[in-house]
Amino acid sequence: MVHRNIEVWGTIVSIQTPNSNSELFNRACDAAQSYFLEVDEKFSTFKSGSEVSRIRRGDLKIEDASSEVKLVWNKCLDLRNLTQRAFDPWAVEGGFDPSGFVKGWAAQESLRFFVEKGIDQIQINAGGDVVVRGGIDESTPWKIGIRHPDFADEIAKKYDLFDGAIASSGIYERGAHIIDPRVGVPAVGSRAATVVGPDAGVADALATALIVDGRDSVNWIGNHEFQNYIFWAVDKDGDRTWSYAHP
């Protein structure tokens, strides 16, 4: 297994492949790293010159933004509507903040740098948002553990998959950090949530929405747009968990 850690977005993107051609892998990682830095320059809310920061200040209109920012804006709009505003990057104090989507989205997009170099088996783990492809080998899936909300070094669940994405959210890191966009206070629906599906950006946003809505998420998880996603959440109190997959 060849491995590379890339520090970006205030977290670490960890990439690994069972492919033994480390030169190809390193070149793909270099390309991915450049891409992640470009994403950071455009989307970081901590960089005053980023397009997102300029949009937040009112210095840049979305019509004049780059195609990537427009794309993310539109995807966030879709997800806001589909989750009945449980995911709402516009309700954050300070204005539009797509951070809850961008990390997963960029991890998903970075897959192309590996695929185009013929690396068909890869795991890209962007600070807990995981994109996998190809399995560890043709008959062995990637085995992705879900961090236990109470015990940082334990896992509460495991998903084995060849191709797809897994994103998690929780209020176990630094307390309640996700705001319910409808009322503007920390969300209390679930204390941990995980979404498995084909796209890491969507899964990232939906995991956040599960934290906000808890079991009220049943109002929107049945949407056909989410039919390829699996939802798992831990109730805000106690040890009950629930999961949902489309019939």
Place this chain on the structure above:
Amino acid sequence: MIRKTALLVTGTVSGVVGVLSYNPPQLNATIAPAIATPQPQTSTQSSPQKIKKTPAQPAPSTSSSKKATTKTASTKTKTQNQIAQEVTTSPTPIVTPTQSAGVSGTFKGDTSQTRWGPVQVEITLANGKITDITTLQYPNGDRKSLYISNQVIPWLQEETLQVQSANISGISGATYTSTGFKMSLASALQRADL
């Protein structure tokens, strides 16, 4: 926008728990340095437990190839700890000096006016780490009344939260990405003098 990718989800168990270590992202420019830094965590767990497998999903009658199916395996259950559950309502800061560098105690934030109404939070710290946030004031939210679709209920699967011993190749967990702490929290942190 949603690619249809085949997912194959199965369940297996045994072996070593490998935990990805990661650095905490920024909270915001002013209070980020004040937050205790979770250290990279690594855990190994070697003795495979006897495993009881249980199907996690009800078997739908209309399954298709693109639908993900899942199994879970459970090994042991731990009693939930109370770290994140403790609710503190003390009206004044109570600081308990400890041997380590971190501050412990409870700290009230200022009342922050939001467009939804006043918000006031209280944080509980243990050795400089936030272990709880209690919302003391909460605006009356205009939440939609709960409606549960009859079509959804049959596909909900309930379980008890468990700890698993499993051989894994990666881990998914929350990192801080959302903006969200209110000014009230920032002032509570300043009071804690982290």
